[in-house]
Amino acid sequence: MKNKYLLFLSLIILSIPTFAQWTSVNSGTFDRLWVVDFASETNAVIGSSDANGTFLISKDQGDTWINYNTESSYRFYDIDMLNADIGFGCGFAVFMTTEDGGENWAFTELAGTTFIQSLNFINKDTGWIVGFQGLIKRTDNGGESWETQNTGVPHDVWEIEAVNENVVFAVGRNTVTEKGMFFKTANGGLNWETEEIPDMLMSAACVDDQKWYAGGENGKLFYTDDAGENWTSQIIKPATDVMEVKFVDQNNGFLMCYDDDDPYSPNSYIYKTTDAGQTWELSHQTNSQKLYSIAFTSPNAGLACGADGKIWRYNVSTNMEEIQNQDILIYPNPSTGIININQRGLEKILSYEILNIAGNTIHQSEFLSPNSQFKINKKGVYLLKIQTENQTLTETIIIQ
Structure with a gap:
């Protein structure tokens, strides 16, 4: 020899190559954990979509969690933490704000809205909420008042991503044709441009004012490097739905996908890219355990949450x-x-x-x-x- x-x-x-580890973490609850976001490198907030006002906070990168209850029937459908103190949330017709890292929330019921699906703020004052039945609203005073915006087509918007106070990107569907829709504005929402595609879209991510991603049904992932003028697509297998797209920098990103061929035993997949989406590698799979949300502070650290109170912590040993x-x-x-x-x-x-x-x-x-x-x-x-x-x-x- x-x-x-x-x-x-x-x-x-x-x-020596790095090895990623997804570790199951005890949440202390069996609630449906719908959304997770980081408030800082160490602090994270998770909201439940069960009608009991439950949310969780971690201050050690997701190792341990404290359960809180707002003593209300509000549901969390999205959370956007700007920093360790200030954050926003939404659920059904309710807008939420926190000024202490999520430990306490103020709730405002918005008249004339039905179902708020997503929100995104660029600072403590300016942000958007979107949802079903044509809902798009903008605020410039932290949610004290809202201005309704119109895309010109009947729509449901699933997710919105604001690059700055002018450039905003959103995805959803045309409620008449049942086809997918891209929405974009270059003037803060005064005017919206729309584009219809065959596949319904559920997720969006903006790396900068030119490079955007969108995920949809049939395992489709879309990419543009010219602010939506031209799109290319690829199919992520074996996923059937690309539910979330997250990028932490120009090259490193993650997808959360479903395989719903068997509705009684859904599988969830998390894919990772290190080359700006040219290739994707399976990072984590949960068999018969549905994921609802992912969040990352870097290419080496993140969290995922899902049904039955499940939380997974992502860590890469370098x-x-x-x-x-x-x-x-x-x-x-x-x-x-x-x-x-x-x-x-x-x-x-x-x-x-x-x-x-x-x-x-x-x-x-x-x-x-x-x-x-x-x-x-x-x-x-x-x-x-x-x-x-x-x-x-x-x-x-x-x-x-």
Whole structure:
């Protein structure tokens, strides 16, 4: 055997890939957790769409949560936190404000509105609310008063994204033709331009005043780099609906998608891109557990929430330490598929686990003899975790 194919755990690897981990977190509730948003790098707020006024707050990046109740029947359908103190929310015909990071909310019932689906503020004064039956309203005084805006077509708007006080992008559907709609304005909503497409649209994200994304049914993701003058599309598989699009910078973004082929056992998927949406990689999947919202503070940290009080925390380890231990031999690496683990010293190996680069376990086994062998069929980069009597060892595995 050639020496270049021998790799001890003591070897220092200069370039170690990052591995993402989605971890289930105890929420303390079984409510339907509909929306999550970060107020700061550490603080996050989750709102329930059950008619009981429940919301949750975390101050440690989603590790632990405190349940609050507004003692009302209001539902949270969207939350937009501007900073650690000021935030806005909406639900049905109710507009909500907070000035203490979400611990207390003030509620205003808006006459003449039916169902508020989404809102977005660019500062503490200026923002929009949108919803069903043609609802688009703008405020320039923090919600004390609202100005109704008109797109010129009968519509339901699912989501709105304001780039600044003039450039605003929204998506939804034409309620007469049942087709999808792009909405955009360059003058703060005085005039709206619309474009109809075959697929209904549910989600929107603006990276800047030119680069926008929109997600819709049939797994469609749309992209423009000229403020909606021209659109390209791709299909995200196996998703049937792209429900949320989130970008944290020009290149790094996330999708939350559904696979509703079986309405009694829906699957939810989270995809990640690091190349501005050219390619998407599956980051997380929940089988028979429906997600409703995602939020991220960086490409390496985020949260997801969903049905039955479920919360998942996303974390990427960028400083994974490979523990020095010359008593364990792993070879060949790189490999064409077969990997051997040899226990050469007195420290006993108890088990090992193989994870893909998304952090999902693809194989795990007890270590029953001093020598063990496993096979990986798909090319790529993997993480090998070895549990001994005294420590956990990690090693990067490359399958060519």
